[in-house]
Amino acid sequence: CCGLYIGFEEGQSHHVNYPFGLHQQYDLPWDYYSQRDKFFLQSHRCRRTLVPAGRACEPCGSILRNDVFVGILQRMGCGIHPNTPLIYMPIANLVETVRRKTDQCRSLKLTHLNLARKLLGKMTALDEHKQFVMAVASGRVERVAQLVQACLSNGVGIRGLVERYERACREVYNPKGFTEDDIMLGLLILRLGGARLAGIVHRAKGLPGISTLRQNTVIRPLRASAGMPT
Ligand SMILES: [Zn+2]
Known part of the structure; x- marks a missing residue:
């Protein structure tokens, strides 16, 4: 045998x-x-x-x-x-198992890499939001609401918002977009104090400028009347 x-x-x-x-x-x-x-x-x-x-x-x-x-x-x-x-x-199955595990490892590494990249993006955005909160809390720019409104309507993201805030601090950037109260206050100053005072307040306090005020004028100019006053 x-x-x-x-x-x-x-x-x-x-x-x-x-x-x-x-x-x-x-x-x-x-x-x-x-x-x-x-x-x-x-x-x-x-x-x-x-x-x-x-x-x-x-x-x-x-x-x-x-x-x-x-x-x-x-x-x-x-x-x-x-x-x-x-x-x-047997060896044939071991080889196949190792190949399968290697593929899984590769796929997991790729997933891990993508997640890490996404996380980094989120962390950066979070940092920028924190930076903006700190900047607002510093109170260096008074007209934050207008600045944010202008940025939102122009589709500016958080990074642009922080940049514009910094520019506003350096008085390079003047946020557009005024509330009705701003316009009314500006007009009042323009009417009572004249163009010079309105210009000073515009530069010092960020109220609407003279050209903006004139576009928004609600008070009709006085006209001479031939009739008798009532
Ligand atoms: Zn035998």
Whole structure:
């Protein structure tokens, strides 16, 4: 007897489809060897007796009834569940598992990178909002509401808002957009104090300028009347 011959399906071979690792896990009662690319299992009880060609002795034949070997045959025929312990896997399945895990790692790294990039963007935006809150709290610009309204209507983001606030602090930027109260107060100053005073208040307090006031004039100019006063 030269052992139990194990045949493999087309495309398979004992080199990569027999789970050699199981011999470490279990004390299996057989040895394995290959000869001219043929694979044999030989029972520890085999006495190498004379048997008909292509047959195995009783101890070698009994390997077919061993529970562990029955499991090996089942996995060879039906495939191996991905969650099977690695020691049960032949080299072919181990290679496939490593490839799959490598792909998963790559995909996770990419997801991680994208999340980190998004997070960085959000943190930057948050910093800019905080910066704006601090700038407003500093009270260096009185007409913050008008500045924000002008920015919102022009689609300016938080970064632009902070920039415009800083410019307003340096008196380079003068926020447009006045409330009705501003216009009325400006007009009152223009009428009572004249253009010079209105100009001073415009520069000092950011109230509407003379040209803006004239565009918004609500008081009709006085006209001489030929009739008798009532
Ligand atoms: Zn034998």
